[in-house]
Amino acid sequence: xRVICNGSEQDLADGATVQNLIEQLELEPRGLxxxxxxxxxxxxxxxxxxxxxxxxxxxxxxAQGG
Amino acid sequence: xxTFQNVLDVMDWDQISQAIASKTIHDxxxxxxxxxxxxxxxxxxxVSPAATxxxxxxxxxxxxxxxxxxxxxAQLYIPIYLSNECTNQCVYCGFSAENEIARKTLTANEMIQxxxxxxxxxxxxxxxxxxxxxxQVDVDYLVSAVELLRPIFAQISLEVQPLSVxxxxxxxxxxxxxxxxxxxxxxxSVYKNxxxxxxxxxxxxxxxxxxxxxxxxxxxxxxxxxxxxxxxxTDSVFLATHLRYLEKKYWRTRFSVAFxxxxxxxxxxxxxxxxxxxxxAQLIWxxxxxxxxxxxxxSTRESADFRDSILGLGITHLSxxxxxxxxxxxxxxxxxxxxxxxxxxxxxxxxxxxxxxxYEPVWKDWDAVLES
Amino acid sequence: xxxxIIAGHSFNSRLFLGSGKFSSPQAMLDAMNASETxxxxxxxxxxxxxxxxxxxxxxxxxxxxxxxxxxxxVRDAKEAxxxxxxxxxxxxxxxxxxxxxxxxxxxxxxxxxxxKACEILAKEGFIILPYIQADPVxxxxxxxxxxxxxxxxxxxxxxxxxLQTRAMLEIIIAQSRVPVVVDAGIGAPSHACEAMEMxxxxxxVNTAIAVAGSPAIMGRCFRDAVSAGRDAYESGLPxxxxxxxxxxxxxxxxxxxx
Numbered sequence: 001x002r003v004i005c006n007g008s009e010q011d012l013a014d015g016a017t018v019q020n021l022i023e024q025l026e027l028e029p030r031g032l033x034x035x036x037x038x039x040x041x042x043x044x045x046x047x048x049x050x051x052x053x054x055x056x057x058x059x060x061x062x063a064q065g066g
Numbered sequence: 067x068x069t070f071q072n073v074l075d076v077m078d079w080d081q082i083s084q085a086i087a088s089k090t091i092h093d094x095x096x097x098x099x100x101x102x103x104x105x106x107x108x109x110x111x112x113v114s115p116a117a118t119x120x121x122x123x124x125x126x127x128x129x130x131x132x133x134x135x136x137x138x139x140a141q142l143y144i145p146i147y148l149s150n151e152c153t154n155q156c157v158y159c160g161f162s163a164e165n166e167i168a169r170k171t172l173t174a175n176e177m178i179q180x181x182x183x184x185x186x187x188x189x190x191x192x193x194x195x196x197x198x199x200x201x202q203v204d205v206d207y208l209v210s211a212v213e214l215l216r217p218i219f220a221q222i223s224l225e226v227q228p229l230s231v232x233x234x235x236x237x238x239x240x241x242x243x244x245x246x247x248x249x250x251x252x253x254x255s256v257y258k259n260x261x262x263x264x265x266x267x268x269x270x271x272x273x274x275x276x277x278x279x280x281x282x283x284x285x286x287x288x289x290x291x292x293x294x295x296x297x298x299x300t301d302s303v304f305l306a307t308h309l310r311y312l313e314k315k316y317w318r319t320r321f322s323v324a325f326x327x328x329x330x331x332x333x334x335x336x337x338x339x340x341x342x343x344x345x346x347a348q349l350i351w352x353x354x355x356x357x358x359x360x361x362x363x364x365s366t367r368e369s370a371d372f373r374d375s376i377l378g379l380g381i382t383h384l385s386x387x388x389x390x391x392x393x394x395x396x397x398x399x400x401x402x403x404x405x406x407x408x409x410x411x412x413x414x415x416x417x418x419x420x421x422x423x424x425y426e427p428v429w430k431d432w433d434a435v436l437e438s
Numbered sequence: 439x440x441x442x443i444i445a446g447h448s449f450n451s452r453l454f455l456g457s458g459k460f461s462s463p464q465a466m467l468d469a470m471n472a473s474e475t476x477x478x479x480x481x482x483x484x485x486x487x488x489x490x491x492x493x494x495x496x497x498x499x500x501x502x503x504x505x506x507x508x509x510x511x512v513r514d515a516k517e518a519x520x521x522x523x524x525x526x527x528x529x530x531x532x533x534x535x536x537x538x539x540x541x542x543x544x545x546x547x548x549x550x551x552x553x554k555a556c557e558i559l560a561k562e563g564f565i566i567l568p569y570i571q572a573d574p575v576x577x578x579x580x581x582x583x584x585x586x587x588x589x590x591x592x593x594x595x596x597x598x599x600x601l602q603t604r605a606m607l608e609i610i611i612a613q614s615r616v617p618v619v620v621d622a623g624i625g626a627p628s629h630a631c632e633a634m635e636m637x638x639x640x641x642x643v644n645t646a647i648a649v650a651g652s653p654a655i656m657g658r659c660f661r662d663a664v665s666a667g668r669d670a671y672e673s674g675l676p677x678x679x680x681x682x683x684x685x686x687x688x689x690x691x692x693x694x695x696x
Contacts, residue, residue, distance in 0.1 A: 006484045025487055031495065032485065033527035040523045044470065060524050062495055062507055063464070064457040065481020096674045101611035102637045108674075125689035249529045314615045345694045375692035 005057040012051060019046040021057060032063045069277040071270055073303070073311055075393075079253050082110075083300045089114035095357070096108040098123055104356050109306045112352035113299045121348060124218040131358040140420045141383045141428045142359075142413070143191040143223070144184050147392045148172050148211060149209040150402050152197030154264030158292065158335035160330060160390075160404045163199040168402055170392045171202045174214055180395045181218045187387060187413040190220040190430035193246070195390075195404075198227035198266055205233040212240040219251065220430035223286070227265065228275040234282035242418030246288030247275045248326065252297045252304035260295055276308070282314030287312065288363070293346070294337025302349055306356055313357075322361035322383065323353055329408070330369065336430055341374055347379075354380040373409055374419050386416040439668050444617050445565045445586040447504070451476040451635065454503040454506070454619060455657070455663045456644025463497035465653045472530025473647065473657030476503035479535055481510050485557055506567065508535035515554035522559050534559065535589070545595045549576050553583060569621050572603035577610045577618075588614060589642065590632065590682055591622035598625025601632055611637045616650050627656075627663030628688075634667025635675065 001014050007019065012021060017035055018041050034041050035058040041049045051057070089111040097108035102153065104112075111117060117124065149171035152161040158344045161169070172180065184192065194211060203226070214220050221243035226238065228418055234245065254269055261267045279287045289309060291301040309321060327346060330335040341349070341398055346368075363383035364373055373384060384408075389395055391402035411419070417427040440673055442449040455475040456545065460466040470478065478501060483519055485674050502575045507525035511519045518538050526532060536559065538552050539545045547570050559566055564615035565586045588611055593599035600623060601607060617639035624630050643660050650656035 006487055008487060027485060033482075033524040035520070035524060038519070038520060040527055042527060057692055059487075060482045060525075061485050061528055061597075062480040062505065062525070063483035064460065064495070065479065065483075065510060066510060071636075099675075101675060102608060102671075121690045121693070122687045127688065317613055343696050347690070347693055357472055369696070371692070371696055375696075379689060406651075 001040055001051070003051050003053070003054040003055045006059055010057075014053055015048055018049040018051065018057070021051065022046065022059070025059075027059065033060050034058065035060075067277070067281070070308055071272045071273055073307065074254070074273065076313060077142065077304065077307065079255070079300060082303050083297060086110050086114045086299050086303060087117045088255055091116050091119065094120050094337055098127060099157050102196065106303060106307050109352060109356045112355060113302050113349060115299075117348060117352070118344075120352070121344070123380050124351040124355065128354040128383040131354055132380050132382065133152045135358050136382050138378070138425045139428045140377055140381075140418075140425050141430075142189065142386050142417065143185075143193055143221075143383065144189045144385055144413070145193040145195045145225070145390065146184065146390050147179050147390055147394060147404070148177065148207075149196040149199070149203045149390050150404065151202040152264070152323065153199045153201075154197070154206040154266040156245055156264075156266060156296060157260050157262070158295070170402055171196075171207075172210065172392050174210070176216060176393055176396070178218075178226070179395065181215050183395045184387075184413075185218050185270055186416070188429050189413065191223070192221070193223045193225055193385070195224075196226045198264060198379075201228065201257045202263075202381050203227075205229060205236060208388075209240045210363060212237060214243050216241040223288075225288075225429070226428050228272055229278070231278045231282045234284055238282060238284060243284075244286035244288060244320075244322070244407070245284050246290070246322070247272065247279070248288075248290035248292060248307075248324065249273060249305070250292040251296045252291070252308070253301065256296065276312055277288040279314075280312060280319055283318070285320060286323060286361075287316070289321065290324040290326055291417060292328065293341045294324050294339055295350075297339050298341045298345065298349065302352070306353070309360070320359075320361065321357075322363055324363040324366065325350065325368075326363065329366055330410070343368075346372075346375060349379045366409040367405065368408055370411055370419070373416075373421065377420065377423060378425060384416065384420075387413040439665055442617060443672035444567075449476045449504075449688050450474075451503075451664075452640040452641055452668055453630070453660055454455070454479065454621075454642035455647065456642060457481075457498070458644055458680060460653060461648075466648070467497050467627065469647050469657035470498075470501065472654040475657075475661075476614040477506055479506045479508050479642065479644070481508055482521060482528065491642050491688075503574035504533055505529055505531060506533050506535050507531065508537050508547075508569075509555075510537050510539070511541040511641055512538055513551075514538065514548070515551040515558065515677060516583075518551065518555040519562075522555075522562075522564055526564070533565045533567070535567050535569060544671045547571060547591070549573060552576075553579055556583045556585055567619065572606035572610060574606060574609040574613065577614060579644075583618050587617040587619055587639070589619045589621040592620050592629065593623025595622040597623055598646060599623050600625060600629040601636075604636075607633070607638070608636060626658045629692060630660055630672075631667035634664055635670050639669050640664075 081161045094117045166311035225246040361371045364381045365385045365386045390404040420427045454477040509518045509521040567587045569589045577588045593602040619640040620633040620638045621642040647656045
């Protein structure tokens with residue numbers, strides 16, 4: 001199954017969760033916020049949030065800026 | 067709802083009195099030279115004894131600020147007393163419940179007669195005044211009075227018993243645009259000595275009235291202390307604090323301050339803390355400098371000379387030709403009056419005096435043409 | 439200097455620092471330390487999936503003050519609400535600099551969308567500091583909508599033009615019931631000092647410090663300017679013109695004749 005994460009395509013096993021995606025991308029989870037199809041998925045629910053083919057996943061973190 | 071009571075709770079009368087007394091000429095000069103809006107601390111300096119050597123500078127700045135904001139105009143209004151019935155016992159007031167005077171509440175017909183007479187003198191802004199007796203003068207009575215007089219005047223203001231938010235909204239809908247409610251004194255611990263019985267004896271209910279007016283969306287709220295009860299300097303600092311609080315919270319509303327002064331030896335209540343005319347002038351200038359947009363109103367309690375002289379130096383609103391008894395314009399017997407007046411000139415005479423100073427008498431505050 | 443209180447939180451510094459435009463993380467750290475700021479704004483960015491973490495944010499790990507995430511990049515209230523939720527999740531803070539500028543050229547804030555977003559976000563418990571035009575009525579409306587402070591601009595962002603909106607800022611400061619933080623346009627310590635002398639509660643500075651020859655020195659200069667201006671305001675500035683001796687009393691003579 002394929003999802004779009006921050007604009008680029010990612011291959012995932014069927015039934016994969018947000019948690020699986022973050023692990024697969026080797027991202028440090030601290031300081032991240034994740035939204036699926038423009039809806040926030042709180043960190044506490046990452047392992048419950050199953051992704052589906054075509055889902056748009058946004059992963060953000062704070063960065064420098066005024 | 068948080069109200070001014072929350073602010074008052076942390077204010078201490080004696081501390082503030084001392085702070086005023088300790089102000090120096092440098093504090094006064096700093097207040098006079100402030101580039102930004104003055105704060106209450108500056109106001110304390112301006113009403114302090116130290117400022118009495120800066121009266122000319124205060125008058126000059128006050129004149130300049132008044133001119134800039136209000137131009138060369140003086141707004142005229144006249145009170146119509148609708149009723150002198152009252153359940154309060156206030157030691158200084160002619161309407162006090164224990165006074166054995168004839169009591170009267172105007173009928174609709176009598177109201178119209180009074181209204182048409184004062185309208186014929188030129189007045190378009192009228193202040194409806196009552197005592198506080200909700201059995202005789204309830205909100206229904208007041209609403210009908212406003213509705214009845216609405217076609218005759220451009221503007222109707224009220225000085226009546228404190229009401230609820232809902233009642234004020236009814237009056238607003240009926241066409242009232244301003245309500246004046248004077249705290250008399252902010253000295254909470256002695257308030258009861260002056261207001262012994264009736265609803266006016268409840269300090270908080272009265273204190274929170276401007277909050278209820280602001281909540282209701284009243285266009286103008288009038289504040290005042292009865293000068294002569296407690297130390298006028300301290301009371302005015304409380305009032306200035308109240309004013310600043312209200313201005314920031316109810317920023318859509320206009321504010322006005324009046325200076326009802328108990329004059330000594332007039333056969334009325336003998337004031338414990340009388341204020342001289344010089345001190346009254348200082349107080350007027352302090353308010354103007356503290357708040358350049360504030361409407362400052364002076365009644366016929368003051369003499370013609372004082373009123374004519376202070377015009378343009380800070381005062382923007384004057385009552386004229388006033389009677390303080392219900393039906394006072396259409397009768398010649400004035401035994402029902404609340405207090406005796408000190409400027410008994412006719413409306414025309416007052417207007418002429420204003421013109422003689424190069425000012426324009428304005429008979430109405432605003433035009434209601436755009437209001438529903 | 440009295441502490442600055444926003445939403446019940448107390449700050450000893452009245453200088454907010456923007457974290458953008460620094461040449462290196464070290465330069466930002468140096469400016470942060472020298473300025474003694476207790477409030478630093480950060481933006482939200484999509485994570486670079488190639489794995490590089492933002493070294494700037496690493497640098498902020500040891501910052502003891504309050505991080506203030508902003509919503510820059512959003513164009514309307516709906517996007518701002520979403521960005522705010524993401525910011526709260528990412529940084530674990532309810533603090534938010536609400537900024538909505540649909541205009542990419544001048545980055546001028548949209549007042550209508552900002553008010554809309556503020557109304558929604560206040561109900562969700564955010565501590566909102568909206569970046570807005572120096573519009574006194576808008577400031578009162580935002581205050582009523584639940585803003586914890588207002589951040590009117592002094593001049594277009596990044597323009598270093600100083601307090602071009604001075605007359606409006608004076609009104610805002612005079613009537614605000616929440617702290618007023620002058621944001622944008624402050625290009626020199628003298629501008630910051632001027633804002634504080636006027637009675638502003640704080641200033642936010644970014645470009646002027648970030649692009650200085652030495653951000654550390656400039657950070658210190660702003661620290662000093664802000665505290666000097668605030669102290670001057672609190673201690674009461676002297677009169678504009680000396681009171682001249684009163685030889686005559688044309689306006690008060692009537693008082694002696696009464």
